[in-house]
Amino acid sequence: MEFEIYEYDVCHDCFYAAMTGDPVDPMDEHGDREKEVWDAIEGIIGETKGHFAAAEERDEGFSWRSCECCKDGLGGSRYGLNWLARV
Numbered sequence: 001m002e003f004e005i006y007e008y009d010v011c012h013d014c015f016y017a018a019m020t021g022d023p024v025d026p027m028d029e030h031g032d033r034e035k036e037v038w039d040a041i042e043g044i045i046g047e048t049k050g051h052f053a054a055a056e057e058r059d060e061g062f063s064w065r066s067c068e069c070c071k072d073g074l075g076g077s078r079y080g081l082n083w084l085a086r087v
């Protein structure tokens, strides 16, 4: 099976949600943040099929660069995340 790899540098919320499939923040009763994150992740997945993989070699510490998934411009840790799309 072959994969095409798409690389993203994402915030903790997106990384956690993509890797675990779990709700982002159980305390977020309104679910706004969770919906934002999942919408963004679904935007990455699009019509493709595949799976996410951690790219630890690209983990950065604190950064002000926007998350490449949810576009969150808040500062925070950035994590390497790959989407491996089946081709």
Ligand SMILES: [Zn+2]
Pocket (backbone or CB within 6 Å): 010, 011, 012, 013, 014, 015, 067, 068, 069, 070, 071, 072
């Ligand atoms: Zn994000």
